[in-house]
Amino acid sequence: MCADQIKLNCSKFVPDQKNALESHITEIRKLLTAKHFPNPVDIKELPSSGSDRIYFRVIFNDEKSDSLIAAYNPDVSENIAWYSFSLHFHKQGLNVPEIYARDESYRYFLLQDLGNETLFDVLKNGTEQDVKKYYHEVIINLIKFQVKGIRGLDLDVAYPVKEFDRQSILWDLNYFKYYFIKPNNIGFNERTLEDEFQALADRLLEPRQDFFLYRDFQARNVMIHQNQTWFIDFQGGRKGPLQYDLVSLLYQARANLSEEFRDELYQYYLTELEKEVPGISGEFNNYFNYFIYFRLMQVLGAYGFRGIIQRKGHFLESIPSAINNLNFLLEHKPLLGNFETLNTVFTKLVSGKDLYQTSTSSDKLTIVISSFSYKKTGYPVDRTENGGGFVFDCRALPNPGRIQELKDYTGLEKPIIDYLSGKSQMTQFLSDAFHLIDQSIENYLERGFNYLSVNFGCTGGKHRSVFSTEQLKKHLSKYGNRINIKIKHIQLDD
Numbered sequence: 019m020c021a022d023q024i025k026l027n028c029s030k031f032v033p034d035q036k037n038a039l040e041s042h043i044t045e046i047r048k049l050l051t052a053k054h055f056p057n058p059v060d061i062k063e064l065p066s067s068g069s070d071r072i073y074f075r076v077i078f079n080d081e082k083s084d085s086l087i088a089a090y091n092p093d094v095s096e097n098i099a100w101y102s103f104s105l106h107f108h109k110q111g112l113n114v115p116e117i118y119a120r121d122e123s124y125r126y127f128l129l130q131d132l133g134n135e136t137l138f139d140v141l142k143n144g145t146e147q148d149v150k151k152y153y154h155e156v157i158i159n160l161i162k163f164q165v166k167g168i169r170g171l172d173l174d175v176a177y178p179v180k181e182f183d184r185q186s187i188l189w190d191l192n193y194f195k196y197y198f199i200k201p202n203n204i205g206f207n208e209r210t211l212e213d214e215f216q217a218l219a220d221r222l223l224e225p226r227q228d229f230f231l232y233r234d235f236q237a238r239n240v241m242i243h244q245n246q247t248w249f250i251d252f253q254g255g256r257k258g259p260l261q262y263d264l265v266s267l268l269y270q271a272r273a274n275l276s277e278e279f280r281d282e283l284y285q286y287y288l289t290e291l292e293k294e295v296p297g298i299s300g301e302f303n304n305y306f307n308y309f310i311y312f313r314l315m316q317v318l319g320a321y322g323f324r325g326i327i328q329r330k331g332h333f334l335e336s337i338p339s340a341i342n343n344l345n346f347l348l349e350h351k352p353l354l355g356n357f358e359t360l361n362t363v364f365t366k367l368v369s370g371k372d373l374y375q376t377s378t379s380s381d382k383l384t385i386v387i388s389s390f391s392y393k394k395t396g397y398p399v400d401r402t403e404n405g406g407g408f409v410f411d412c413r414a415l416p417n418p419g420r421i422q423e424l425k426d427y428t429g430l431e432k433p434i435i436d437y438l439s440g441k442s443q444m445t446q447f448l449s450d451a452f453h454l455i456d457q458s459i460e461n462y463l464e465r466g467f468n469y470l471s472v473n474f475g476c477t478g479g480k481h482r483s484v485f486s487t488e489q490l491k492k493h494l495s496k497y498g499n500r501i502n503i504k505i506k507h508i509q510l511d512d
Contacts, residue, residue: 182258193319231258391479407471429484479509
């Protein structure tokens with residue numbers, strides 16, 4: 019069936035807010051009945067990932083019937099690409115889950131159950147021998163997807179684009195800019211950064227582009243089933259270069275592969291690739307590092323959107339690993355060429371990497387106290403899953419920034435400290451704030467919590483908020499070594 023026919027069928031489906039769990043299960047049962055599957059004894063929702071897709075495990079009472087996976091995704095265009103690619107790869111003998119059935123709307127699917135174990139699980143819990151075995155097997159299959167998988171593939175259904183082009187590159191680079199650089203208050207020259215994005219796009223488009231680009235080829239998307247590797251989540255695939263997918267595998271942030279193992283896998287990949295595409299290694303090497311940085315920026319953009327903006331814990335927890343990857347790259351594999359602004363941004367991210375380390379010791383409460391500007395940056399981002407803490411607005415307090423002889427000082431300096439310490443409004447404000455904060459600290463210590471954020475904001479972020487942050491730090495000294503305190507003056511640190 020061609021893409022236009024599929025889209026025509028999909029247009030008949032009128033969504034009616036079927037987002038509740040019961041509605042999904044009802045639709046799955048209808049599909050099971052229509053395709054003559056036995057009645058299930060249970061339909062269990064599986065843990066969600068970063069997308070809008072929802073998965074269920076369908077369990078049958080009949081011992082002869084294996085369980086299967088039911089999938090729902092509201093994005094029909096993405097489903098069309100995934101469905102078409104799945105059928106194509108399955109025919110070619112690649113290990114992708116078999117699709118048993120779909121509904122007319124192209125939103126619900128029944129597919130092969132590959133279990134729960136991923137390559138990422140093996141990496142964390144398996145033996146060194148198993149890790150090497152599976153990663154080598156994955157390398158072989160990656161080359162099959164890239165070289166064999168593209169042959170006869172219907173790229174007209176690819177979504178959102180059919181090939182790795184300048185527009186899609188710039189989408190990812192701007193994703194990094196708007197969802198990670200800016201939310202983290204990293205200063206940069208907008209014009210020169212955009213110029214460097216264009217220059218980087220030029221480099222990325224120079225190597226051969228006639229292979230299958232899987233797009234998200236990483237350990238969480240490799241299932242271990244019957245002692246073999248199986249592959250999922252290729253719905254964003256397109257025609258493109260070879261380097262991107264190997265980078266995705268070797269530099270996956272949370273996988274934290276050693277540099278020695280990365281080098282081993284890199285050489286193994288080139289050796290096997292030469293068997294399929296003779297003479298390609300030189301070109302592959304020349305551009306590989308550019309793809310490392312590009313993929314890292316794409317990943318940080320995704321972490322920023324899913325973690326910082328949408329507050330999804332898994333992505334927040336991944337940011338420190340990605341920053342550590344960036345730190346290693348800057349030291350050992352620098353981005354060569356005229357990329358001064360990008361390298362400055364990278365250096366700023368790495369220099370502030372402690373802010374991304376949200377894990378704390380189990381026996382101490384860490385309190386992060388920040389001052390900020392409502393006008394310049396807005397609320398600081400809480401990079402944990404805890405969802406906030408305190409934000410105190412200092413803008414109703416006496417403002418030394420309006421006094422000519424005081425405006426050039428900060429809340430860390432004596433003239434501002436003397437001025438604000440003498441104001442009864444400030445004294446009362448801090449007393450009330452400290453009472454609320456103490457109440458939470460005592461409760462958090464009793465319950466064994468390990469994180470609390472406290473933020474003070476004023477107009478410019480340099481006087482009243484800074485003074486309040488430092489006064490709270492002094493006040494909390496009464497807790498001694500029962501707590502850890504971290505201070506961040508956002509405007510002063512820029």
